[in-house]
Structures are given as C-alpha cells and as structure tokens.
Amino acid sequence: MNKTFNSDLCSKCGNCALNCVMGLIEMKDFPEMPGPEAFCNQCGHCEAICPSGAINLDGLAKGDYMDNSERTLIAPEQLGFHMKFRRSIRNYDRKPVEKEKLEEIFDMVRYAPSAGNGQPLEWTVFTDPEKIKEIAGNVVEWMRDMVNQKSPLNEMIPFSPMVEAWDNGMDPILRDAPCLVVAHAPEYNKMAVTDGVIALTHLDLALPSFGMGGCWAGLLNIACNQHHPLKEMMEIPPENAMIYPFMIGYPKYEYQRIPGRNEPNIVWK
Ligand SMILES: Cc1cc2nc3c(=O)[nH]c(=O)nc-3n(C[C@H](O)[C@H](O)[C@H](O)COP(=O)(O)O)c2cc1C
CATH class of the missing domain: 3.30.70.20 (Alpha-Beta Plaits)
Structure with a gap:
C-alpha cells in the first residue's frame, strides 16, 4: 500500500x-x-x-x-425514533428478500468499526427457504435429544414446547424467515467476535429503512455451539468461527408503538 x-x-x-x-x-x-x-x-x-x-x-x-456541503445530518429525534422503533421480527411475509437490496445493506454494514480496522468478517447468506428449513429442522433434532437430558440449558430454553411447535408445522427457530445471514471470521482472530456483533447491529438498524426487519437467531447460535454438524451444514469454512446468525425478511405485521424499556443504569462521575 x-x-x-x-x-x-x-x-x-x-x-x-x-x-x-x-x-x-x-x-x-x-x-x-x-x-x-x-x-x-x-x-x-x-x-x-x-x-x-x-x-x-x-x-x-x-x-x-x-x-x-452535501452531507445531511439525521436529526436526533429522527434517529432516536428509528432506533427505538426497530423491533425483533418474528413473523415474516413470504416475499423473498432481493439480492440487490442485501448488497446495498452490506455496502453500509462494511463501514462498521472493527478492531484495528481489521475488517475480518465473512458472511454467508441463505435465501433458499428449503435450506433455511433444513437448518431449523436440524436445530429441532438437537432439541429433541436435549428434552430428556440433565443440562442447565433445559432451565433456559423450553425445548419440549419448541419441538411440539415444530411438529405442528411452526418454525420457532428461524421463524420461517426468507433469509438467514451468518457472520463468521477466521478462528485465530480473537477480536472478530466483537467486530461481528457490531456489524450485525449495524445490519439490524439498517433493515427498517429498506422496509425489512430481522432477528438475532439465538437458538440457532446455541445449537451451533453445542452441535457441530450445523456448522458443516451451513458450509461455514472449517478455519472460521461462527459469530452469529441473523434472520431477515419483510415483516408481516406492523408495530404500532414503541414498547417500554428500563431507564438507563448509569453512574455519573
Ligand atoms: C443475542 C440475541 C439473541 C436473540 N435470539 C433470539 C431468538 O433466538 N429468537 C427470538 O425470537 N428472538 C431472539 N432475540 C430477540 C430478543 O428476544 C429481543 O431483542 C428482545 O426481546 C427485545 O425485543 P426488541 O429487539 O424488539 O427490542 C435475540 C436477541 C439477541 C440480542
């Protein structure tokens, strides 16, 4: 350079x-x-x-x-509304997510800060509903095994009701989302996890401007950490560590108001 x-x-x-x-x-x-x-x-x-x-x-x-002179700043009220109105979306329209729109979003996301400007992230994007269903189904198979096991996870995750919901045709894991993105990075880069979470947060915040929404796929993430075939099934390169999966799609329902949250817990010095 x-x-x-x-x-x-x-x-x-x-x-x-x-x-x-x-x-x-x-x-x-x-x-x-x-x-x-x-x-x-x-x-x-x-x-x-x-x-x-x-x-x-x-x-x-x-x-x-x-x-x-061309720069337009977003007014604090507008940005505040945008940030507070963002929601985790759990019901998606069947409409597929357009590749061009995702490209536009990733063009923004690549500007997220990264430690030492390392920019270590790699992304895998699934838009094939069959494949997404197969991944969710594999998580459910792991859950089925977990139901009768003595694991602290059983106190955190309602495995039985989730397996039952799946057996009744629902998808409590990936919520029938039409798109799943996975952030991953070389295993040796110990700072990449933070970089990935920051980039995914940028992604999450960018989505509503495109009429879309998303949700952190925590259940898939836990399953991946416990159940190695999932990483292979998602074709994450073996030398890479998965950082987090994230669902994307067009929301089926519109939120009407902003829910309450705790006051910020700050110690002023
Ligand atoms: C790391 C992380 C993992 C999450 N995993 C899931 C998940 O697996 N399924 C789900 O429905 N929501 C998941 N969520 C969404 C949270 O439940 C949600 O952020 C919280 O209830 C607040 O709602 P809001 O995002 O609409 O403000 C996750 C959120 C985060 C940050």
Missing part, C-alpha cells in the same frame, strides 16, 4: 497527523510518514479528513467521496 502526499495541494493544516490512529504521520514542512508503513492500519482517516484532497492511499478500495 502506498500513501502519497501531494505537496502542491497540502495546506499544512496537520489534520492528517492529528487524526492518525497510530500517530504515524509527522507534520514537518509537509506531512511525512517517517516510521514503518507496516503499522498503518489503512483506516483511510488521513485521506478522508484532508480538506484539500492532498493525500492518496492507493491499494485501498476507494471510499465514497462526499463534499461536506
């Missing part, structure tokens, strides 16, 4: 040096990177913050250039 400083354009404001996460840029007559480039995590902040466009990082996928 090459970072070039264009001295003709540089106004010597020093913003690039002040905003470099690793403190790699020194402001002399012009910005310079005297240390080893290997420490640069390629976050692109120097290029993005430069008022005169004097910094160019090649080797990076170009981010979208946005003139500050």
Whole structure:
C-alpha cells in the first residue's frame, strides 16, 4: 500500500497527523510518514479528513467521496425514533428478500468499526427457504435429544414446547424467515467476535429503512455451539468461527408503538 502526499495541494493544516490512529504521520514542512508503513492500519482517516484532497492511499478500495456541503445530518429525534422503533421480527411475509437490496445493506454494514480496522468478517447468506428449513429442522433434532437430558440449558430454553411447535408445522427457530445471514471470521482472530456483533447491529438498524426487519437467531447460535454438524451444514469454512446468525425478511405485521424499556443504569462521575 502506498500513501502519497501531494505537496502542491497540502495546506499544512496537520489534520492528517492529528487524526492518525497510530500517530504515524509527522507534520514537518509537509506531512511525512517517517516510521514503518507496516503499522498503518489503512483506516483511510488521513485521506478522508484532508480538506484539500492532498493525500492518496492507493491499494485501498476507494471510499465514497462526499463534499461536506452535501452531507445531511439525521436529526436526533429522527434517529432516536428509528432506533427505538426497530423491533425483533418474528413473523415474516413470504416475499423473498432481493439480492440487490442485501448488497446495498452490506455496502453500509462494511463501514462498521472493527478492531484495528481489521475488517475480518465473512458472511454467508441463505435465501433458499428449503435450506433455511433444513437448518431449523436440524436445530429441532438437537432439541429433541436435549428434552430428556440433565443440562442447565433445559432451565433456559423450553425445548419440549419448541419441538411440539415444530411438529405442528411452526418454525420457532428461524421463524420461517426468507433469509438467514451468518457472520463468521477466521478462528485465530480473537477480536472478530466483537467486530461481528457490531456489524450485525449495524445490519439490524439498517433493515427498517429498506422496509425489512430481522432477528438475532439465538437458538440457532446455541445449537451451533453445542452441535457441530450445523456448522458443516451451513458450509461455514472449517478455519472460521461462527459469530452469529441473523434472520431477515419483510415483516408481516406492523408495530404500532414503541414498547417500554428500563431507564438507563448509569453512574455519573
Ligand atoms: C443475542 C440475541 C439473541 C436473540 N435470539 C433470539 C431468538 O433466538 N429468537 C427470538 O425470537 N428472538 C431472539 N432475540 C430477540 C430478543 O428476544 C429481543 O431483542 C428482545 O426481546 C427485545 O425485543 P426488541 O429487539 O424488539 O427490542 C435475540 C436477541 C439477541 C440480542
């Protein structure tokens, strides 16, 4: 990766040096990177913050250039409403989720922060209802085995009623969602779990703007942690650890109001 400083354009404001996460840029007559480039995590902040466009990082996928004057801030009331109105969706319309829309959403999600700008996430997206049913069915088979076992999980999850619901044609695991996405990352990257949860939270928050909604697939996640064939069935690469599965679809019902929540528990110092 090459970072070039264009001295003709540089106004010597020093913003690039002040905003470099690793403190790699020194402001002399012009910005310079005297240390080893290997420490640069390629976050692109120097290029993005430069008022005169004097910094160019090649080797990076170009981010979208946005003139500050074109930027529209979301008003706090609008954002607050959007965040509070987001719900976990458990009943989906049969309408399939369009690949183009998912691509648009993942284009936003890839901007979620990641430790050291590592961007370690890989995604597997299922849109075949038969395959999603097969995955849910496999979780139910694991639950069937769990019903008579002495496990602390039996106190947390109502296995029997869930198996019964499945046998009666319902899907309490993946809620007949038309789409299932799974975030995974190389097993050796111990920071990737946090990165994955952050990215999934961005995804969750992006969905309502597309008329969609989703739900963290916690039951599938627990089953995957206990029951190894599921990871193979979902074709997660063996060298990767699953971070979390998430259901997506068009909500069948519309929420009419925002439910209550606890007051924030904060200690002010
Ligand atoms: C990590 C996690 C796992 C979850 N797993 C499930 C699940 O397996 N099935 C389900 O119906 N809801 C699941 N949920 C949704 C929660 O029940 C939901 O977030 C909570 O009831 C609050 O509702 P809200 O998201 O609409 O505000 C999960 C949520 C999280 C954050």
